[in-house]
Amino acid sequence: MESTGIACCARGAILPNLTSQQYHPTALASPRAGSTSFISPKSLKASSLFGESLRIAPRSSYKSSKAPKSSSLVTKCEIGDSLEEFLTKSTTDKGLISLMISMGEALRTIAFKVRTASCGGTACVNSFGDEQLAVDLLANKLLFEALQYSHVCKYACSEEVPELQDMGGPADGGFSVAFDPLDGSSIVDTNFTVGTIFGVWPGDKLTGVTGADQVAAAMGIFGPRTTYVLALKDIPGTHEFLLLDEGKWQHVKDTTSIGEGKMFSPGNLRATTDNPEYAKLIDYYVREKYTLRYTGGMVPDVNQIIVKEKGIFTNVASPSAKAKLRLLFEVAPLGFLIEKAGGFSSDGERSVLDKVIKNLDERTQVAYGSKNEIIRFEETLYGSSRLKVAQPVGAAA
Numbered sequence: 001m002e003s004t005g006i007a008c009c010a011r012g013a014i015l016p017n018l019t020s021q022q023y024h025p026t027a028l029a030s031p032r033a034g035s036t037s038f039i040s041p042k043s044l045k046a047s048s049l050f051g052e053s054l055r056i057a058p059r060s061s062y063k064s065s066k067a068p069k070s071s072s073l074v075t076k077c078e079i080g081d082s083l084e085e086f087l088t089k090s091t092t093d094k095g096l097i098s099l100m101i102s103m104g105e106a107l108r109t110i111a112f113k114v115r116t117a118s119c120g121g122t123a124c125v126n127s128f129g130d131e132q133l134a135v136d137l138l139a140n141k142l143l144f145e146a147l148q149y150s151h152v153c154k155y156a157c158s159e160e161v162p163e164l165q166d167m168g169g170p171a172d173g174g175f176s177v178a179f180d181p182l183d184g185s186s187i188v189d190t191n192f193t194v195g196t197i198f199g200v201w202p203g204d205k206l207t208g209v210t211g212a213d214q215v216a217a218a219m220g221i222f223g224p225r226t227t228y229v230l231a232l233k234d235i236p237g238t239h240e241f242l243l244l245d246e247g248k249w250q251h252v253k254d255t256t257s258i259g260e261g262k263m264f265s266p267g268n269l270r271a272t273t274d275n276p277e278y279a280k281l282i283d284y285y286v287r288e289k290y291t292l293r294y295t296g297g298m299v300p301d302v303n304q305i306i307v308k309e310k311g312i313f314t315n316v317a318s319p320s321a322k323a324k325l326r327l328l329f330e331v332a333p334l335g336f337l338i339e340k341a342g343g344f345s346s347d348g349e350r351s352v353l354d355k356v357i358k359n360l361d362e363r364t365q366v367a368y369g370s371k372n373e374i375i376r377f378e379e380t381l382y383g384s385s386r387l388k389v390a391q392p393v394g395a396a397a
Contacts, residue, residue, distance in 0.1 A: 079253070080250065080251060083228070083248075083249035083251070084097075085251075090232055091234065095173065096152070096175070098150045098152055099150045099153060099175055099200065100230065106145070106146035107220035107226070108243060110143075110181075110182070111220070111222050113138055114135060114182075114188065114194065114222045135182060135185060136160060139181035139182040139196065142181075143158065143179055144165065147167045147177055148168060150169070152169045152170070152174050152175055153177055154171045154174040154204045155177075156177045156179070157178055157360060158180065159179070159181065159330075160181060162360045164176075171204040172203070175201065176200075176203065176204055176206050177200050178328045178329050179197060180326075183195050183297065184295075184296070184299060184300070187295070187297055192300075195221045195303070196219060196220040196222075197298075197299060198217065198218055199211070199216075200214055202215050206357065207328075210355060211336055211355065212351075215232070216232050216233065217231055217332075217336035217340075218333070221299055223300065225242060225243070226243035227243070227252075227303075228241040231336060231340035237340060237342075239253070239254055240253040253307070255306045255307070255342065256341065256342050257309065258305060258338070258342045260372050260373070261370070262285075262289065262290040263308065264290045264311065264313075264314070265295075265312070265313040266294060266314050267298070268315045268317070268324075272318075275316060281377065284380070298325070299334075302338065305341075305369060311369055312368070312369035312370070313368045316365045317365040325364060325366055326363055327364045328362065331364055336353060338368045339353060343370060343371075344374040345368050346366070347365055349378065349382060350386065375388050
């Protein structure tokens with residue numbers, strides 16, 4: 001059987017001229033404040049979200065979406081490609097293409113609503129007890145709708161609706177998706193960058209699987225620019241798409257390696273009060289004059305490692321400051337993006353992609369970064385690192 005291959009031209013390309021035409025996605029009314037219930041996808045209409053911009057294909061078009069195993073895919077993705085061009089070159093799985101394009105449509109609309117949302121108060125509380133702003137609920141609704149309209153998603157769940165929702169897609173040949181609709185929603189009102197995170201697993205299971213089982217993962221970043229950063233299992237690299245004025249996604253960057261550089265983003269610093277090893281690690285960063293780059297939002301902090309191609313993000317637990325990041329909705333998808341970009345992830349002992357997701361609300365500590373930074377993280381917290389190759393006897397110290 002021939003193997004799948006891909007070649008990507010990453011840097012030095014000149015982007016086509018951008019148009020000045022302003023994009024105005026369809027505006028939606030916010031969900032009723034105070035409601036935590038999820039509206040059945042079957043009651044939603046495509047026109048209420050995407051208008052004519054979403055390509056809604058009949059379910060039958062995906063029955064034979066995958067190419068025969070004996071076929072080969074040799075393609076060249078280029079800077080300047082549209083999202084559709086990139087995906088078509090990168091995979092023969094039409095179902096996965098449909099899903100990633102549908103999610104891109106939702107991210108477009110979320111970006112517009114984040115820019116125009118009123119964030120003056122708390123709308124309701126989700127079933128985990130977290131405060132939830134109205135814009136969270138809207139993003140949540142948009143993403144569930146997008147997954148339904150893709151026709152290839154069997155089950156989906158979100159951090160705001162942490163129960164499996166049947167999206168109507170096939171179990172065999174379809175996908176299951178877990179997402180955090182708006183990570184960092186508490187800093188929307190201060191106009192900080194926030195984002196969406198999602199992971200895509202094959203079939204109909206979101207528990208009893210690992211992050212390494214994902215076939216794709218992505219995040220949408222809503223800041224001065226709106227970007228869609230994604231990775232696919234069978235092609236190298238993590239790929240950034242920029243939302244242009246006319247509403248199209250354009251391929252602008254590939255990241256295939258994360259190098260060394262003194263930049264750190266330390267989350268959950270309160271854990272340093274009773275986790276001396278974490279305090280020691282933070283002291284090292286300060287003493288060695290690392291540059292502090294921390295926003296309080298996981299998406300922008302992890303995205304900067306991919307964009308800058310260096311750095312370390314940490315979020316460590318302690319007896320009094322328990323781990324709060326969710327493995328399914330946040331940690332595993334971002335771990336997939338970081339590792340596809342050439343970086344490493346760790347919970348202190350192993351890659352987060354190797355952790356079995358036992359339940360939807362499973363929490364974990366995590367670090368993302370370059371190889372040497374993850375080695376330092378593991379050695380400082382636990383005394384040794386799985387990534388450090390032992391030197392042969394007689395080797396120089």
